[in-house]
Every structure is written in C-alpha cells, then in structure tokens.
Amino acid sequence: MISSLRLPRIRRQPSRYFCELDRWSFDARYTNGRCPICGWAPAGAPTAPGWLMTGRRMDWQVFGLLALAIMLLLVGLIVAQSVGFTLPTGQGHLPGTIASGARTASSSR
Ligand SMILES: [Zn+2]
Structure with missing residues (x-):
C-alpha cells in the first residue's frame, strides 16, 4: 500500500x-x-506543469484517511494514558484498584 x-x-x-x-x-x-x-x-x-500532473495522479483521499487513522490512534493513546489505562494482562487482578477498594470498604462496615 x-x-x-x-x-x-x-x-x-x-x-x-x-x-x-x-x-x-x-x-x-x-x-x-x-x-x-x-x-x-x-x-x-x-x-x-509536472507538479500539477503528479498532484492530480495521486489519491489524496487515501492520505486523508491515513492521517485521520493516525490522529485517532494518537488521541486514543493520550486519553488512555491520562486515565491510567493499561492493557489487561489476564494474569490475576491488580491489587488496590477502585472496584476492589470500594468493595472492601462496604463489606467491612
Ligand atoms: Zn494557433
């Protein structure tokens, strides 16, 4: 491609x-x-002129689509980093997450 x-x-x-x-x-x-x-x-x-012929021959919509995909990926990475998201590893759950902390606080009462 x-x-x-x-x-x-x-x-x-x-x-x-x-x-x-x-x-x-x-x-x-x-x-x-x-x-x-x-x-x-x-x-x-x-x-x-040669530069205009070359510009007409290129598929600028594919460039736009690639730029949009890269931009969406970057925005997704920024948002994921800002909320502290990490990929689930599937090897047990991490201690001290928000859900388990709230569960232990409500069950101790
Ligand atoms: Zn003439």
Missing part, C-alpha cells in the same frame, strides 16, 4: 510549441495543451 503511493517518475518532454498558423510560440503546460489563439492541440503536449 505504501509502495503504491510512491511518486511516479516525471518524464521530460518538450513543452514549448510553435503554432504555424498564428506564428506564435507557447508553452503547452500553461495553456491547457492548446494554442491560446486558435486552439490547435499538438500531439502529446502536456496539459499542466
């Missing part, structure tokens, strides 16, 4: 094109892959 989030290798391809009809040179990355005057689209022209 982590390996699928790795950034794809950015290919170097020419982004400047020259429109013969308008005698206009343009960078296809910033004109949505088309000539800004007549709309001619060169074959294989990039439609956005």
Whole structure:
C-alpha cells in the first residue's frame, strides 16, 4: 500500500510549441495543451506543469484517511494514558484498584 503511493517518475518532454498558423510560440503546460489563439492541440503536449500532473495522479483521499487513522490512534493513546489505562494482562487482578477498594470498604462496615 505504501509502495503504491510512491511518486511516479516525471518524464521530460518538450513543452514549448510553435503554432504555424498564428506564428506564435507557447508553452503547452500553461495553456491547457492548446494554442491560446486558435486552439490547435499538438500531439502529446502536456496539459499542466509536472507538479500539477503528479498532484492530480495521486489519491489524496487515501492520505486523508491515513492521517485521520493516525490522529485517532494518537488521541486514543493520550486519553488512555491520562486515565491510567493499561492493557489487561489476564494474569490475576491488580491489587488496590477502585472496584476492589470500594468493595472492601462496604463489606467491612
Ligand atoms: Zn494557433
């Protein structure tokens, strides 16, 4: 799952094109892959800068879900530590807990 989030290798391809009809040179990355005057689209022209193409290709919802899960785990650990919760070991009960203390106080009366 982590390996699928790795950034794809950015290919170097020419982004400047020259429109013969308008005698206009343009960078296809910033004109949505088309000539800004007549709309001619060169074959294989990039439609956005490399960082934006990479950002569009990544699945940001998975990142959000992972961040939420990590945050919930951290909040749970903070709350568990603040109330003094420890994982039950199953090897007898610890002496001096609140329940046994109240029980002994009520039974001694
Ligand atoms: Zn043109």
